[in-house]
Amino acid sequence: MRLGEGRRAGAATVTAVLLCAALAACGGARAERGGDGMARAGAQGGGHSVKGVGATRVPGVGDRMQRRIPVASRQVVVVYGDGKDAAQATVVLYAKRGPNWERVRSWPGHNGKKGWTARHRAGDNRSPVGVFTLTDAGGVLADPGTRLPYTRAASFAAPHWWAKSHWHDFDYVIAIDYNRVKGAPPDDPTRPEGEERGGGIWLHMDHGSGTSACVSVSRGAMEQLLRTLDPDEHPVVVMGDRAALKA
Structure with missing residues (x-):
């Protein structure tokens, strides 16, 4: 049994009301029903290998964001949003090899249906811009073989009164450490900075359109991220629209 697994299993039994509040930030609680459910071209594929010459800086990330990446981090997931008000993004996994960042894999994805913001608030349908650690997973x-602490629970399942295209959103999730308690299961509803700041921001499986605030990618992408991210490498996500990332 994984160390602390018993504690996590107990935490995963939060009440249905609190769980729904946690899930709502990630997907379809406010999703429009009647969408066509079709992903952007290639969004359901497994991604493609893009290994190449490394760089000493994470590409497309300006000084301000570069300085926020912890020195110890050797794995970075960058979410390059298409635009401030766009829901489409490209998600790229980088690994640090010596002094260089190597681009390992990329996938199409989605972010908040209204785009991005540096001042995320609950219900604004925008994903928060910033650099956040990745410490906990579940679904x-x-x-599937992750080194991250993983909480499996049926309570992660999206309610079936949501649009059918959202039913598998939370088969796999990785918590983005925005206004949450690190080391807690992803569905822990605690919001240290207050409810108005929002929370429950996850990497999760894609349903073919924008989210309420999370970042979504295909099942294949989630499986690879879960199998690759390693707490010993201090993984982080750097996320925002391309202009904000470069600033």
Whole structure:
């Protein structure tokens, strides 16, 4: 048994009301029903390898964001939003090899349906811009082989009164450490900075359109991220629209 697994299993039994509040930030609680459910071209694929010459800086990330990446971090997931008000993004996994950042894999994805903001608030349908650690994972499905602490629970399942295209959103999730308690399961509803700041921001499986604030990618992408991210490498996500990332 993984160290602390018993504590996590207990935490995952939060009440249905609190759980729905946590899930709402990530997907379809406010999703329009009647969408066509079709992903952007290639969004359901497994991504493609883009290994190449490394760089000493994470590409497309300006000084302000570069300085926020912890010195110890050797894995970075960058979410390059298409635009401030756009819901489409490209998600790229980088690994640090010696002094260089190597681009390992990329996938199409989605972010908040109204785009991005540096001042995220609950219900604004925008994803928060920033650099956040990645410390905890979970979902409906069994652990696919991640090194991250993983909480499996049926309670992650999206309610079936949501649009059918959202039912598998939370089969796999990785918590983005925005206004949450690190080391807690992703569905822990605690908001240290207050409810108005929002929370429950996750990497999760894509349903083919924008989210309420999370970042979504295909199942194949989630499986690879879960199998690759390693707490010993201090992984972080750097996320925002391309202009904000370069600033």
